[in-house]
Amino acid sequence: MAKPLTWNEADEIGILLSEAHPELDPLSVSFDNLQRFVSELDGFAGDHNKVEKDKLQAIQMAWHAEVLDRTQG
Numbered sequence: 035m036a037k038p039l040t041w042n043e044a045d046e047i048g049i050l051l052s053e054a055h056p057e058l059d060p061l062s063v064s065f066d067n068l069q070r071f072v073s074e075l076d077g078f079a080g081d082h083n084k085v086e087k088d089k090l091q092a093i094q095m096a097w098h099a100e101v102l103d104r105t106q107g
Contacts, residue, residue, distance in 0.1 A: 041089040047078075050075050
């Protein structure tokens with residue numbers, strides 16, 4: 035069984051978000067929507083309402099890197 039996701043797993047979350055929302059540009063997603071998208075992921079066990087801005091930024095950058103790898107790789 036996979037370990038539950040929390041706000042600290044930016045790289046893993048970035049991969050999951052790129053699979054869940056392939057049509058989106060991660061850099062155009064607001065932090066409010068990003069927080070909602072992460073909270074909706076299967077296996078997410080973090081506190082849905084308690085996240086620091088730097089964690090959201092790390093997730094957004096990991097998602098962006100995953101999109102670049104997929105589209106330019």
